[in-house]
Amino acid sequence: MPRHQREALDVPQGRHGDQYRPFAALIDREKRPGCGHDPLVTTEFPSATILGYPRIGPDRELKRALEEHWAGRTGRAELEATGRRLRAESWRRLHELGLREPGALPSNTFSLYDHVLDAAVMLDAVPERYRGAADPYFAMARGADGLPPLRMTKWFDTNYHYIVPEIAPRTAFRAVADKVLGELAEARALGYETRPVLLGPVTFLRLAQAAPGAPGGFDPLDRLDDVLDAYGELLAALAGEAAWVQLDEPILVVDGGSPAVRHAYRRLAGLPTRPRLLVASYFGDAGDALPALAVAPVDGVAVDLTHGVPRNLELFEGRSVVGGVVSGREVWRTDPDAARARLAAAGATSVSTSCSLLHVPYTLRGESGLPSGLAFAEEKVAEVVALAALGPKAGPVPVPPRPAGEVRAESRGPYEARAAAQRDLGLPALPTTTIGSFPQTGELRAARSAVAAGRLPVAEYEARIEAEIARVIREQEALGLDVLVHGEPERNDMVQYFAEHLDGFAVTRNGWVQSYGSRCTRPPILHGDVSRPGPITVRWATYAQSLTARPVKGMLTGPVTIVAWSFVRDDIALRDVTMQVADAVRAEVADLEAAGVRVIQVDEPALRELLPLRREERAGYLAWAVAAYRRATSGAADATQIHTHLCYSDAGEVLEAIDALDADVTSIEAARSGFAVQEFSRGIGPGVYDIHSPRIPGRDEVVARLRRALAAVPASRLWVNPDCGLKTRTYDEVRASLANVVGAAEIVRKSLK
Numbered sequence: 177m178p179r180h181q182r183e184a185l186d187v188p189q190g191r192h193g194d195q196y197r198p199f200a201a202l203i204d205r206e207k208r209p210g211c212g213h214d215p216l217v218t219t220e221f222p223s224a225t226i227l228g229y230p231r232i233g234p235d236r237e238l239k240r241a242l243e244e245h246w247a248g249r250t251g252r253a254e255l256e257a258t259g260r261r262l263r264a265e266s267w268r269r270l271h272e273l274g275l276r277e278p279g280a281l282p283s284n285t286f287s288l289y290d291h292v293l294d295a296a297v298m299l300d301a302v303p304e305r306y307r308g309a310a311d312p313y314f315a316m317a318r319g320a321d322g323l324p325p326l327r328m329t330k331w332f333d334t335n336y337h338y339i340v341p342e343i344a345p346r347t348a349f350r351a352v353a354d355k356v357l358g359e360l361a362e363a364r365a366l367g368y369e370t371r372p373v374l375l376g377p378v379t380f381l382r383l384a385q386a387a388p389g390a391p392g393g394f395d396p397l398d399r400l401d402d403v404l405d406a407y408g409e410l411l412a413a414l415a416g417e418a419a420w421v422q423l424d425e426p427i428l429v430v431d432g433g434s435p436a437v438r439h440a441y442r443r444l445a446g447l448p449t450r451p452r453l454l455v456a457s458y459f460g461d462a463g464d465a466l467p468a469l470a471v472a473p474v475d476g477v478a479v480d481l482t483h484g485v486p487r488n489l490e491l492f493e494g495r496s497v498v499g500g501v502v503s504g505r506e507v508w509r510t511d512p513d514a515a516r517a518r519l520a521a522a523g524a525t526s527v528s529t530s531c532s533l534l535h536v537p538y539t540l541r542g543e544s545g546l547p548s549g550l551a552f553a554e555e556k557v558a559e560v561v562a563l564a565a566l567g568p569k570a571g572p573v574p575v576p577p578r579p580a581g582e583v584r585a586e587s588r589g590p591y592e593a594r595a596a597a598q599r600d601l602g603l604p605a606l607p608t609t610t611i612g613s614f615p616q617t618g619e620l621r622a623a624r625s626a627v628a629a630g631r632l633p634v635a636e637y638e639a640r641i642e643a644e645i646a647r648v649i650r651e652q653e654a655l656g657l658d659v660l661v662h663g664e665p666e667r668n669d670m671v672q673y674f675a676e677h678l679d680g681f682a683v684t685r686n687g688w689v690q691s692y693g694s695r696c697t698r699p700p701i702l703h704g705d706v707s708r709p710g711p712i713t714v715r716w717a718t719y720a721q722s723l724t725a726r727p728v729k730g731m732l733t734g735p736v737t738i739v740a741w742s743f744v745r746d747d748i749a750l751r752d753v754t755m756q757v758a759d760a761v762r763a764e765v766a767d768l769e770a771a772g773v774r775v776i777q778v779d780e781p782a783l784r785e786l787l788p789l790r791r792e793e794r795a796g797y798l799a800w801a802v803a804a805y806r807r808a809t810s811g812a813a814d815a816t817q818i819h820t821h822l823c824y825s826d827a828g829e830v831l832e833a834i835d836a837l838d839a840d841v842t843s844i845e846a847a848r849s850g851f852a853v854q855e856f857s858r859g860i861g862p863g864v865y866d867i868h869s870p871r872i873p874g875r876d877e878v879v880a881r882l883r884r885a886l887a888a889v890p891a892s893r894l895w896v897n898p899d900c901g902l903k904t905r906t907y908d909e910v911r912a913s914l915a916n917v918v919g920a921a922e923i924v925r926k927s928l929k
């Protein structure tokens with residue numbers, strides 16, 4: 177059913193608990209395997225719950241508190257106090273929205289930076305080198321005095337990023353339960369019996385990486401039994417404190433690993449002293465992994481029912497089956513009939529969100545001008561409560577829309593012909609460039625909100641943007657970079673900015689979603705057919721080019737990334753949505769080219785992110801993603817140099833697809849993830865330093881990286897650039913870092929002759 181015709185659920189706000197009964201009555205007490213002790217409050221899983229909740233704060237209170245703290249303006253105590261206030265306010269609001277049964281409210285879902293990092297701390301898996309830092313937690317997250325941070329990467333196929341734990345053969349795991357016990361006690365003092373949420377042991381180890389220096393064949397999963405000992409201690413500590421504990425195992429929806437799951441949950445379920453265990457899988461169908469769980473007598477499983485119904489659920493008869501029918505990562509209202517049909521088909525005994533609500537904004541309240549048919553976190557909680565009151569009802573389970581027709585990958589001329597046609601750009605060997613953005617200053621952001629509020633005339637704002645572009649061009653000329661950028665000062669975000677200039681998208685006022693640490697985005701809402709009313713970037717690109725004789729690179733966001741970082745309509749296939757966006761980008765490429773812009777970068781940092789978690793679906797996705805990129809870029813003349821940029825990409829997994837994008841130059845994150853430059857047959861710029869940390873790379877360090885790269889790529893195809901845009905850095909950091917990058921390129925260039 178099209179969204180706008182969908183009936184909204186009648187969502188009661190703050191009615192009383194008796195409406196849960198019809199659903200709770202479905203739970204069969206007798207059949208549930210016992211676990212040998214009387215839990216504190218209740219043994220029944222609540223009829224309605226959510227798997228997790230946003231934590232940045234409805235007005236990004238945590239972001240501000242973190243940034244004040246990192247700037248040295250507040251102490252740790254003030255930061256902790258903000259955290260406590262935010263947790264209390266979330267529980268209060270969730271209770272008010274109807275999550276009132278014991279155990280319905282999750283706890284330990286708050287984090288000062290990241291829940292995977294919290295899990296590492298909970299297991300005492302803190303690498304030795306961070307232990308002496310003034311604040312080991314933030315040192316791991318962000319680096320500290322010469323100490324680089326731990327790697328950060330995408331959380332499954334979402335736009336959230338987690339800190340990658342480092343596990344060594346001798347990491348001494350032990351339970352550090354103070355955070356989880358602290359939040360439980362905090363909630364209890366407020367009158368709430370909560371359900372602690374822990375990252376599960378298998379997901380923890382499979383998301384971790386081997387510590388540097390570990391022997392070649394070492395896999396963090398080799399440490400499963402030791403980690404399980406620590407979980408045993410944690411669960412023992414929680415046994416008298418909470419009726420249920422939720423163990424998050426989203427890794428269940430990824431191929432492989434069933435033996436580890438079977439082993440882990442046999443051991444944990446067999447513990448003599450423990451709370452009831454709910455194992456939560458999400459981000460897809462856990463089908464293949466369910467039998468492994470079924471042989472372990474865990475007390476409940478939570479399954480993602482938003483896209484289909486996982487296979488083999490009958491294996492869980494007699495236990496709690498928590499049906500995730502309200503999407504935790506999309507923003508459309510739940511269709512009650514479809515949701516109830518899914519609950520019925522899955523034999524669900526409770527209603528939940530499909531995953532944590534971390535991935536959606538807090539509330540629609542305060543928004544205007546948005547399409548109808550939306551639900552953000554608060555509205556989704558109300559939906560869960562309403563569905564629990566209604567209960568399951570057999571009916572047809574809808575199938576997702578199929579893509580319409582075939583797609584063909586479009587082509588430009590062969591690379592060699594293009595390279596020849598681009599020679600008049602006059603670039604040296606090892607050309608230096610940046611990825612696009614320069615620091616976004618507080619003044620620019622303040623000016624943007626002043627325009628939105630009508631306090632600053634548009635002409636004045638535009639004059640400030642031009643002044644900033646002029647400054648960015650001057651800085652780059654002074655540094656001696658070869659291919660310049662305008663610095664993206666006019667963009668609030670590389671996706672939202674384009675969404676604001678395309679038809680078919682709506683943007684929110686306050687719909688912030690955490691991306692990593694204190695950083696957030698407001699994902700646009702793609703709700704209709706996409707089209708481009710007029711040129712978007714041409715004015716700024718041509719202004720920048722008018723200020724310099726060096727080539728200025730036009731800067732666009734690619735179609736896959738625009739859809740990946742938006743909330744997208746669900747009534748037509750994602751592939752078809754992406755092709756509409758590709759056509760808009762193609763028109764912008766044509767306009768830039770017509771305006772004389774000779775180098776155009778089309779960023780696709782999210783290409784890897786949308787890669788399906790199941791192997792069998794990957795080739796199909798990559799084929800259309802590549803086709804969309806080529807649709808966007810293949811209209812360019814051979815003489816126009818097309819760049820692309822990817823980051824956080826674990827590029828190794830999609831190298832062939834990146835090559836198939838057929839860009840003349842690809843810049844890619846290499847500083848933190850390490851990948852094989854020799855795989856590339858065209859221009860390649862492996863990032864020479866990590867822009868996510870304030871650390872300034874040394875010139876010699878960059879020289880060493882370039883020499884390593886030259887062992888694999890000829891100098892004629894090697895580019896020199898940071899590994900991502902500079903918008904989160906300060907001008908001081910950027911100047912110092914880029915001076916070393918340009919200096920390093922000069923040194924290496926000389927040694928070529």
Ligand SMILES: Nc1nc2c(c(=O)[nH]1)N[C@@H](CNc1ccc(C(=O)N[C@@H](CCC(=O)N[C@@H](CCC(=O)N[C@@H](CCC(=O)O)C(=O)O)C(=O)O)C(=O)O)cc1)CN2
Pocket residue numbers: 335616618620621622624625667668669670671672691692694695696697698741903904
């Ligand atoms: N969409 C998206 N996803 C992405 C990335 C990305 O760039 N975009 N990059 C990767 C890493 N993720 C990142 C995500 C966000 C930020 C980031 O810097 N976000 C900014 C917000 C960017 C923004 O929308 N800025 C707006 C609004 C800024 C703002 O907070 N305004 C103030 C008012 C202005 C003031 O007085 O300061 C307010 O609303 O209160 C603007 O510049 O116009 C932040 O959290 O601080 C960086 C990296 C992966 N995913």
Ligand SMILES: [Zn+2]
Pocket residue numbers: 611781821822823899900901
């Ligand atoms: Zn990037």
